[in-house]
Amino acid sequence: MIVFFLAIAILITIKIIWVLCATSGQGSFDREKKEIIRRANYLTSMVCTSPQGLLDEMPSGIGEQFQGEWALYTCSMTSAALANIAILYPPNKELSIKFIDQIIDIAMSEEIREYDKLRWREDPMDGIYGNLSHISYYSHLAWMISRYKQIGGDGKYDDLYHSLCKAMNRRIRKSKSLNLPTYPGEYIYIPDMLVAIVALANYSSQYEGKYSTTVDMWVERAKKEWIDKETGLVASFLEAYNDSVQIVLPVKGSYSALNCYYLSLVDSEFAKEQYDCLMKNYKQGFPFAGLKEYHDRTCLFGMDIDAGPIIFNLSPSGTAFTIGCAASLDDMEFRNKLLKTAEIGGSTVTWFGKSHYLLANLALVGEAIVLAMRTSAPQTRMRNK
Incomplete structure (x- = not known):
């Protein structure tokens, strides 16, 4: 027993030292530049491959549809991270442009868009002038091009x-x-709709306000009609019913954090209101800073295809997306606490100018999400750059 507890104590001590060393340079975008560039080096080496090579990096156990979704999301979030890096660190702009170009080509491939084709029974590229939704594939591809x-x-x-x-x-x-x-x-997934709204907002800023009316109309409807009364947050799911939609519960922490992040790119005032509601209902400080997946019940251990493995109430993807909310809305103190939680769970390794969390070996999309989120500087700084 003494040997056992001694071994546990040694492992805990090693982990504490590991976390302290890995997070010692965190705190500001300037201090984190070296680590951020190393993580970008790793991501581009993994993502900028063949379309099938990227799909092969997705866990086989989640099935073909989710493999395709995760591959597209990896492309989308890696592109967002590279664009953020180009703005934060201008000397890296040309390299970011080069890699985003490659990633867009991968996202356009038949292999990646197959997941959407399977569900709609129509290739999204063939249906671009048709009437079927394809909103997931179109929105992420358009957002990548906008960046x-x-x-x-x-x-x-x-x-x-x-x-x-x-x-x-x-x-x-x-x-x-x-x-x-x-x-x-299926239900309407609000985070998927918000990618489309962000893409249209970016298009509007680049083409003299075109489609800005649609963006404004959608946000106003969200404020008035799609707010959950209990939490004050935009719904996670909506269900179409005749000519209207109804809120479907639950309001999930992971979806709410992602909603808040996307809203911060469109309407910072509304996003700040949503962030305050998110912190009131889902914030957790013990034993680690993070975001809960459920505001109204305890879930010490669970599994969710979107949130990931829930441990001590914490939602891995919700916590990751909250890094982006905090960064975009200038709550750097909480952002840095969340990065420490990410390090506790992820464990950074570095070699040959590349850094990544060990968990990226299981879910590359998580690595892409965290880098996109942590580099999401406040929008005022982005505009000034």
Whole structure:
């Protein structure tokens, strides 16, 4: 027993030292530059491969649909991280443009868009002038192109960008609720809709306000009609019912954090209100800083395809997305606490100019999400840059 407890004590001590060393340089974007660049080096080496190579990095046990979703999300979040890095550290701009270009090509491939084709029984590229939703695939691809252009990318994807945003805008405006389903026969997932709204907002800023009315209409409807009365947060799910939609419970921590992050890119005032509600209902400080998946019940151990393994109430993806909310809304103190939690759970390794969490070996998408979130500087700083 003495040997056993001694071994446990040694392991805990090693972990504490590991975390302290790994987080010693955190605290500001300037201090974290070296680590952020190393993590970008790792991500680009893993993501900028063949489309099938990227799909092979996704866990096989989650099935073909989620493999495709996770691969697209990895592309989307890696692109966001690289664009953020180009703005935070301008000497890296040309390299970011180069890699985002490669990632967009991968996201456009038949292999990646297969997950959406399987559900809609139509290739999203073939249906761009049709009426089926395809909102998940279109929105992420359009957002990637918008960030590519934001940091100085050329007009290589302009025709596709125009077509994607025109298609999304037409279908959103055609819907009486201004919402589209991710897949046929399923709920409306608000985070998926918000990617489309962010992409349209970026397009609007680049093309003289085009589609800004749609963005404003959607946000106003969200404020008035899709707020959960108990938490004050935008719903996670909506269900279409005749010509209207109804809120579907629960309001999940992971979805709410992602909603808040995307809103911070569109309406910072509304996002700040949502962030305050998020902190009131889902914030957890013990035993680790993070975000709970459920505000109204305890879940010491559980599993969720979107949140990940829930341990001591904490939602891994919810905690990661909250890093982005905190960073975008200038709550750097909580952002840094969340990064420490990420280190406790993830464990950073570094070699040959690359850094990543050991958990990236199991879920590369998590590595991409955390880097995109931690580099999401307040929007005032982004605009000033």
